[in-house]
Amino acid sequence: xxxxxxxxxxxxxxxxxxxxxxxxxxxxxxxxxxxxxxxxxxxxxxxxxxxxxxxxxxxxxxxxxxxxxxxxxxxxxxxxxxxxxxxxxxxxxxxxxxxxxxxxxxxxxxxxxxxxxxxxxxxxxxxxxxxxxxxxxxxxxxxxxxxxxxxxxxxxxxxxxxxxxxxxxxxxxxxxxxxxxxxxxxxxxxxxxxxxxxxxxxxxxxxxxxxxxxxxxxxxxxxxxxxxxxxxxxxxxxxxxxxxxxxxxxxxxxxxxxxxxxxxxxxxxxxxxxxxxxxxxxxxxxxxxxxxxxxxxxxxxxxxxxxxxxxxxxxxxxxxxxxxxxxxx
Ligand code: UT7
Numbered sequence: 001x002x003x004x005x006x007x008x009x010x011x012x013x014x015x016x017x018x019x020x021x022x023x024x025x026x027x028x029x030x031x032x033x034x035x036x037x038x039x040x041x042x043x044x045x046x047x048x049x050x051x052x053x054x055x056x057x058x059x060x061x062x063x064x065x066x067x068x069x070x071x072x073x074x075x076x077x078x079x080x081x082x083x084x085x086x087x088x089x090x091x092x093x094x095x096x097x098x099x100x101x102x103x104x105x106x107x108x109x110x111x112x113x114x115x116x117x118x119x120x121x122x123x124x125x126x127x128x129x130x131x132x133x134x135x136x137x138x139x140x141x142x143x144x145x146x147x148x149x150x151x152x153x154x155x156x157x158x159x160x161x162x163x164x165x166x167x168x169x170x171x172x173x174x175x176x177x178x179x180x181x182x183x184x185x186x187x188x189x190x191x192x193x194x195x196x197x198x199x200x201x202x203x204x205x206x207x208x209x210x211x212x213x214x215x216x217x218x219x220x221x222x223x224x225x226x227x228x229x230x231x232x233x234x235x236x237x238x239x240x241x242x243x244x245x246x247x248x249x250x251x252x253x254x255x256x257x258x259x260x261x262x263x264x265x266x267x268x269x270x271x272x273x274x275x276x277x278x279x280x281x282x283x284x285x286x287x288x289x290x291x292x293x294x295x296x297x298x299x300x301x302x303x304x305x306x307x308x309x310x311x312x313x314x315x316x317x318x319x320x321x322x323x324x325x326x327x328x329x
Pocket of ligand 1: 031033034036037040041116155156157159194220221222223224225228258259262286288316317318
């Protein structure tokens with residue numbers, strides 16, 4: 001039986017770099033083809049920053065847009081959580097830098113590491129803290145500069161990712177609209193299927209480690225694909241069951257934008273027709289924690305999500321981690 005939501009999304013915003021990297025341009029960098037990338041992933045192009053651009057600026061831009069959209073002032077924000085694995089520095093948390101950039105001086109701020117599940121993890125943690133700590137307004141951001149950890153010689157990974165940020169302002173629900181059911185999951189036994197071995201305490205950034213490209217992404221693509229379909233389907237089923245609704249009742253499904261074949265497989269599992277599935281992986285590639293909030297923002301602003309719509313959100317990423325939510329907008 002569906003429960004009453006406690007928190008709701010009041011406004012959204014997103015920010016993407018201007019620079020477009022097309023499949024044709026990647027053909028000049030690495031041994032690949034537009035045809036392979038399109039057929040195997042659905043990606044046609046992605047947005048990338050100039051090398052050395054920090055995440056904080058992009059995240060703050062998305063945050064300001066979300067604040068404008070919600071009519072909430074920076075001073076009203078009690079809490080900022082930034083889901084990311086590509087913060088400006090190891091510390092301090094990039095959320096603190098964003099807090100300063102946007103003037104949210106009354107907010108506590110921290111980063112949350114759950115890779116591509118970072119935004120939905122952050123959304124649930126923010127919601128839980130609002131219930132437990134009495135915070136009234138939270139800013140939840142998912143943002144990545146994934147190009148900062150790409151090995152441009154590794155065709156298995158470099159064609160997949162892009163940079164971007166998305167944000168949502170969370171407030172107290174009116175009892176009808178909001179986060180109805182959420183689910184989080186993790187399985188560390190498969191952590192080595194998708195990881196960045198370098199720059200942490202395991203492999204500090206010594207000259208040797210950097211020369212061996214330990215600071216870049218490693219992925220066993222085919223296995224990650226298999227886990228992604230299973231975990232995303234399971235996570236979606238869980239929140240549908242808890243909410244006591246059928247997938248048919250959803251007005252829109254927003255899956256993590258990693259690969260069009262994964263999106264199609266999950267949609268097929270729930271018999272959701274393609275017109276009810278949001279896709280922008282063709283334009284932005286996989287932006288990890290930014291993928292879901294960018295899609296929500298685009299869907300709201302283009303009228304794909306209307307007031308009162310029931311929307312399913314589902315994601316999967318390194319950890320392994322996964323997360324899902326049913327939201328009434
Ligand atoms: O965001 C969180 C999670 N990440 C994901 O969800 C990603 C999940 N995985 C995937 O999306 C897919 O597994 C990939 C897109 C990464 C790869 O697609 P695939 O259909 O699983 O291909 P594969 O890895 O099985 O490789 C098939 C072939 C291989 O050649 P051989 O061994 O068959 O001769 C690869 O070497 O494709 C080759 N290949 C490429 N060819 C051209 C791999 N990357 C490329 C490339 N261009 N960029």
